[in-house]
Amino acid sequence: MSETAMNESSEQNESQARVYFPDPLPGQERFVAPIDETPLREVDSVDEDVPPTSMWADAWKTLRRNPLFIISSILAIVVILVALFPNLFARQDPMACSLSDSLEPGRPGHPLGFDLQGCDVYSRVIHGARTSVAIGIMTTILVTVFGGLIGAIAGFFGGWVDAVLSRITDIFFAIPMILGAIVLLQMFRTSTSLWKIILTLTLFGWVNMARITRSAVLEAKNLEFNTASTALGSTPLRNLFRHIMPNSLAPVIVMATMSLGTYIVSEATLSFLGIGLPSTVVSWGGDISTAQNLLTTNPSVLFYPSAALAITVLAFIMMGDAVKDALDPKSRTA
Amino acid sequence: MTEADKNMTTNQEQQPLLDVRDLQVDFTADGRTVHAVRDASFNVYPGQWVAIVGESGSGKSTSAMAVLGLLPGTGKVTGGSIKLNGRELVGLDRKDYEALRGSQVGLVPQDPMSNLNPVWRIGSQVKEALTANHMDVSREKRSRLAKALAGDEEVTLKKSDDELFISSKDLPGLLEAARQALSDAGVADVDKTMEALKAEWDVGSETRWGVAKSLIDAGVDDDAAWKLAKEHVTGSDMDDRIAGLLSEAGLPEAATRARQYPHEFSGGMRQRALIAIGLASRPDLLIADEPTSALDVTVQKRILDHLRNLTESLGTAVLFITHDLGLAAERAQHIVVMYRGQVVESGPSLEVLQHPQHPYTKRLVQAAPSLASQRIISAKQRGQDAEDLLEHHVKGESTLERSEHVITVEHLTREFRLPRRKEMFKAVDDVSFSVKRGTTLAIVGESGSGKSTVANMVLHLLKPTSGRVTYEGQDIAGFGSHELMEFRRHVQPVFQNPYGSLDPMYSIYRSIEEPLRIHKIGNAKSRQKRVKELLDMVEMPESVMGRYPNELSGGQRQRIAIARAMALNPDVIICDEAVSALDVLVQDQVLRLLNDLQAEQGLSYLFITHDLAVVRQIADEVVVMQHGRLVEHATTDEVFDHPQRQYTKDLLDAIPGGKLRLGLD
Numbered sequence: 001m002s003e004t005a006m007n008e009s010s011e012q013n014e015s016q017a018r019v020y021f022p023d024p025l026p027g028q029e030r031f032v033a034p035i036d037e038t039p040l041r042e043v044d045s046v047d048e049d050v051p052p053t054s055m056w057a058d059a060w061k062t063l064r065r066n067p068l069f070i071i072s073s074i075l076a077i078v079v080i081l082v083a084l085f086p087n088l089f090a091r092q093d094p095m096a097c098s099l100s101d102s103l104e105p106g107r108p109g110h111p112l113g114f115d116l117q118g119c120d121v122y123s124r125v126i127h128g129a130r131t132s133v134a135i136g137i138m139t140t141i142l143v144t145v146f147g148g149l150i151g152a153i154a155g156f157f158g159g160w161v162d163a164v165l166s167r168i169t170d171i172f173f174a175i176p177m178i179l180g181a182i183v184l185l186q187m188f189r190t191s192t193s194l195w196k197i198i199l200t201l202t203l204f205g206w207v208n209m210a211r212i213t214r215s216a217v218l219e220a221k222n223l224e225f226n227t228a229s230t231a232l233g234s235t236p237l238r239n240l241f242r243h244i245m246p247n248s249l250a251p252v253i254v255m256a257t258m259s260l261g262t263y264i265v266s267e268a269t270l271s272f273l274g275i276g277l278p279s280t281v282v283s284w285g286g287d288i289s290t291a292q293n294l295l296t297t298n299p300s301v302l303f304y305p306s307a308a309l310a311i312t313v314l315a316f317i318m319m320g321d322a323v324k325d326a327l328d329p330k331s332r333t334a
Numbered sequence: 335m336t337e338a339d340k341n342m343t344t345n346q347e348q349q350p351l352l353d354v355r356d357l358q359v360d361f362t363a364d365g366r367t368v369h370a371v372r373d374a375s376f377n378v379y380p381g382q383w384v385a386i387v388g389e390s391g392s393g394k395s396t397s398a399m400a401v402l403g404l405l406p407g408t409g410k411v412t413g414g415s416i417k418l419n420g421r422e423l424v425g426l427d428r429k430d431y432e433a434l435r436g437s438q439v440g441l442v443p444q445d446p447m448s449n450l451n452p453v454w455r456i457g458s459q460v461k462e463a464l465t466a467n468h469m470d471v472s473r474e475k476r477s478r479l480a481k482a483l484a485g486d487e488e489v490t491l492k493k494s495d496d497e498l499f500i501s502s503k504d505l506p507g508l509l510e511a512a513r514q515a516l517s518d519a520g521v522a523d524v525d526k527t528m529e530a531l532k533a534e535w536d537v538g539s540e541t542r543w544g545v546a547k548s549l550i551d552a553g554v555d556d557d558a559a560w561k562l563a564k565e566h567v568t569g570s571d572m573d574d575r576i577a578g579l580l581s582e583a584g585l586p587e588a589a590t591r592a593r594q595y596p597h598e599f600s601g602g603m604r605q606r607a608l609i610a611i612g613l614a615s616r617p618d619l620l621i622a623d624e625p626t627s628a629l630d631v632t633v634q635k636r637i638l639d640h641l642r643n644l645t646e647s648l649g650t651a652v653l654f655i656t657h658d659l660g661l662a663a664e665r666a667q668h669i670v671v672m673y674r675g676q677v678v679e680s681g682p683s684l685e686v687l688q689h690p691q692h693p694y695t696k697r698l699v700q701a702a703p704s705l706a707s708q709r710i711i712s713a714k715q716r717g718q719d720a721e722d723l724l725e726h727h728v729k730g731e732s733t734l735e736r737s738e739h740v741i742t743v744e745h746l747t748r749e750f751r752l753p754r755r756k757e758m759f760k761a762v763d764d765v766s767f768s769v770k771r772g773t774t775l776a777i778v779g780e781s782g783s784g785k786s787t788v789a790n791m792v793l794h795l796l797k798p799t800s801g802r803v804t805y806e807g808q809d810i811a812g813f814g815s816h817e818l819m820e821f822r823r824h825v826q827p828v829f830q831n832p833y834g835s836l837d838p839m840y841s842i843y844r845s846i847e848e849p850l851r852i853h854k855i856g857n858a859k860s861r862q863k864r865v866k867e868l869l870d871m872v873e874m875p876e877s878v879m880g881r882y883p884n885e886l887s888g889g890q891r892q893r894i895a896i897a898r899a900m901a902l903n904p905d906v907i908i909c910d911e912a913v914s915a916l917d918v919l920v921q922d923q924v925l926r927l928l929n930d931l932q933a934e935q936g937l938s939y940l941f942i943t944h945d946l947a948v949v950r951q952i953a954d955e956v957v958v959m960q961h962g963r964l965v966e967h968a969t970t971d972e973v974f975d976h977p978q979r980q981y982t983k984d985l986l987d988a989i990p991g992g993k994l995r996l997g998l999d
Binding site for chain 2: 024031032037040041044046052223231232233238243
């Protein structure tokens with residue numbers, strides 16, 4: 001700094017209304033860092049070294065590292081494979097029972113022994129998976145589609161549409177799922193169709209999904225990019241499908257994975273209560289129900305279907321938990 | 335030699351209050367270490383204002399938080415020293431730090447909206463600051479307690495702590511006695527003096543000493559004044575003290591205000607409450623972390639003026655953090671410029687401002703909107719025509735008159751129904767103006783002035799209650815769906831919030847392509863070509879196409895938003911506070927980009943902002959709005975040189991650093 005410049009600046013200083021410190025205090029002298037120490041970067045340049053990511057890619061990355069997810073997805077895959085191809089895992093026909101084998105312990109070819117009717121327990125556990133998984137998955141799909149649609153319509157249109165749909169939701173919300181299912185299923189006791197269970201569970205299960213979707217849509221609807229899109233010429237319906245729905249998908253996915261397990265439990269509960277599937281259909285719930293009397297004498301007959309049910313439900317609930325962590329909007333920096 | 339001598343003497347007189355040496359702060363993320371602050375050194379003397387200036391991510395807030403021992407997340411001081419009053423703070427344990435915060439170092443945080451607890455009354459939050467520092471009992475009691483603890487030894491209490499304040503119970507008696515004393519002393523205009531004293535004597539804030547002094551100044555003799563003060567100023571209770579602190583921070587009717595909740599306060603009032611909290615325990619050093627960046631400029635000026643007076647009377651030093659060099663130079667005596675974690679330049683503020691030496695400082699000085707004196711000249715134009723540089727750049731009145739009106743707004747009014755109110759609230763009240771082709775019209779006003787409502791009506795996103803908007807001579811209210819699409823194609827918006835206006839689920843490519851898709855223009859291939867062109871136009875690399883908005887900074891997102899708006903080759907772009915959320919450097923960059931685009935493509939802009947400094951850089955014409963009404967409408971030069979209305983003058987006054995002169999070496 002030249003001498004003249006110094007004088008100039010001190011003059012400037014004095015011409016100001018307040019003169020605080022005419023001379024710099026010790027430690028506050030003029031300092032300029034060597035320029036090569038911090039070279040200038042372009043203003044606001046894009047860091048091209050960092051690989052691009054999206055929300056889904058980020059979520060997948062988080063999931064891949066989560067042991068909870070790895071364990072639960074392995075379990076889920078095994079359960080689904082068993083459900084799809086039970087014959088690969090158990091040669092024995094679950095319905096081929098002979099009373100002479102009643103409550104026999106395990107022997108080669110029949111590792112888990114026999115139940116009261118002389119049916120192979122191992123085979124029944126394997127074949128029972130299909131019922132549980134099919135009901136769980138189908139119910140989840142129907143609930144997501146139906147509940148999601150109702151919720152999205154209520155949230156998006158608002159006003160009287162929302163008022164009417166929300167009250168209907170409240171009415172269904174007031175009916176306990178199991179109680180409603182008991183009443184309804186009384187009418188179809190003899191039917192062996194899985195659909196009666198699926199539809200009943202859907203009828204009393206869509207409410208939660210509708211509520212979640214409604215609030216997610218309400219939130220996404222008020223975000224500024226919708227206004228921006230409208231100003232670009234987009235129509236409200238296009239906004240709903242192109243912007244609002246994708247942005248409210250995360251909580252819906254979390255809700256769906258987490259409730260899958262509970263639907264499987266519900267099916268087992270209904271079968272246990274004797275109003276689910278008749279005993280001609282192999283299911284875990286039915287087996288648990290028939291084995292309950294043997295709890296004190298032959299607990300293993302009760303134990304295996306129960307364990308299969310517990311592991312399956314646990315797998316799906318753990319998976320839902322891991323997905324929830326990965327998609328949590330709070331952990332995502334906007 | 336003389337210089338050195340002088341330094342010696344000052345050295346004996348003054349020790350720095352805060353002395354930061356070679357500070358190093360590291361953050362660890364994913365196993366990687368990031369040096370947020372490297373070898374930063376600066377100091378603050380008692381009673382001084384020191385500003386740390388830099389862009390976001392430069393380490394300025396991190397340095398300040400390191401002083402407070404409040405580094406977020408994985409942040410850790412890994413080297414250097416921080417000394418406060420000669421005491422080393424690095425490595426201090428949690429308890430000692432807690433004792434230090436509030437009583438010795440106070441903080442005024444950045445965001446007044448989120449830093450007050452919404453479920454507690456303002457008064458309770460001030461009280462919390464007092465109790466946390468044991469300032470909630472009277473000075474006598476405090477000294478008694480301290481003596482009891484320390485045995486018979488002499489206890490030294492903090493100097494600024496030995497005050498007795500006027501209590502609300504004392505006040506009527508005090509005023510009565512003062513009036514008597516004044517008339518006894520034969521003061522000429524007793525009523526007028528009493529008015530002045532009444533205004534001065536705030537309950538819970540004015541001290542016994544202050545009362546005596548103002549009486550003596552008014553003409554009462556020393557003994558009588560002291561006797562009166564001793565008799566009638568006997569110390570305030572907690573509520574009085576809280577009210578006193580709030581009124582010191584500039585809140586009127588403080589006692590009532592203290593019983594209110596944060597949601598009943600405006601942004602400016604909340605910031606005042608936070609200042610009261612920060613100063614409640616009379617710290618030696620106040621750290622103000624961008625205290626006014628969320629506020630309107632006029633409010634910013636009032637608050638900073640007040641804060642300066644207050645800290646001056648209390649002798650509090652202020653470490654002021656800002657990204658605006660103009661603001662820093664105006665407020666602080668010493669400036670520290672930080673860039674990428676390092677101190678790149680520091681020195682007396684005017685000197686740094688007038689003779690910036692580091693290229694980064696030079697860049698900051700050039701970009702500071704508050705310091706710019708004229709409209710940005712487009713680089714393209716500069717190339718073509720050297721004479722343009724010399725000529726005045728705002729388009730002359732004659733040019734403006736000759737040009738065609740692209741958008742005309744006539745008697746626009748918009749009313750809203752407020753909850754629990756019968757009468758309608760007029761957000762926009764009879765506003766008329768027109769945007770001429772190829773020029774920029776700026777609408778300026780504080781928040782709540784109705785400027786964004788105007789923008790939404792012009793964009794056909796909101797229906798006016800009365801009045802009309804015409805585009806190319808056609809009333810936009812009468813547009814059918816086909817005409818509306820055509821209108822949307824020609825009139826595009828750029829919104830304020832760069833974080834909200836891009837869909838987070840859309841890649842950058844999809845975002846920019848969206849308008850082309852909506853209007854069914856071209857095929858996949860030609861669209862891709864167009865997107866590349868647009869990215870090039872806003873000076874972004876093609877590689878961002880596959881990225882998502884959350885990977886980009888605010889300024890980058892705003893450039894993407896501009897690219898999206900440009901996709902359909904519009905005639906008019908409506909920028910609703912498009913640069914308000916950005917740092918000065920980025921703001922400058924975006925403004926230049928907008929300006930270049932205007933020069934190249936003959937765009938017309940309707941530019942909505944609260945910042946007159948920005949207006950000067952971009953606009954040809956200015957409309958000033960206040961409470962929904964248009965108060966002034968003229969060319970930019972006219973508004974800046976001869977403002978007609980007081981409101982416009984206030985806005986101009988509030989531009990930080992507006993009166994500073996500077997030169998670039």
